[in-house]
Amino acid sequence: MSLEVAVAAPFKQRAKERLGEGEFVVALSLDRDWFSPDQAKRLVDVAVGRGLLDAADGDLVTQFDPDDVVVPEGFTPDESILREQSTFETALDAIVSAGVEKQRAVAGINERQRTLAVTIEAAAVLYAKEHGAPVERLAADVRGDLVESDGAERDAAESDADEALEGTEDGADESTGGA
Secondary structure (H helix, E strand, O other): OOHHHHHHHHHHHOOOOOOHHHHHHHHHHHOOOOOOOHHHHHHHHHHHHHHEEEOOEEEEEOOOOOHHHHOOOOOOOOHHHHOOHHHHHHHHHHHHHOOHHHHHHHHHHHHHHHHHHHOOOEEEHHHHHHHOOOHHHHHHHHHHHHOOOOOOOOOOHHHHHHHHHOOOOOOOOOOOOOO
16 A cells, blocks of 8 residues: 555654654655655645554654565655545455455445445444454544434434444454454
């Protein structure tokens, strides 16, 4: 994934798992000439949103091991990585990375959405958890969205989905036996 490669490069270059945001921006914009400083700052936002980086005390901390990422010689990231992915797209990527064929995943997500009468995002997170994809952060966001929309009119299907999401915290799903 080119986003992970672009994020890992400055950390690998400096052999650190924690960098100041300015140091990270300089590494991507001046040292590597991959992005403008504004684009590098945008990359920080996208990487934090995707759970690749965490902002702590003015520093950026990797949420993965940069040494596990190979930066191919001559690699230049595409500017499309600066576009934030939707919750659905992020969950779908995680499902595909977990080994599920993309077309099968989309069909399964659509089925969950139809049978549970929930948002596509909630259905995608449920399907991802059922297939062992690491989407805990997304699950928390979707659960928060369900709670925010929780009103007197909330229907039983959405309530069932909320309960199912709460049950995904340990990675188990009763309908699949934790698979």
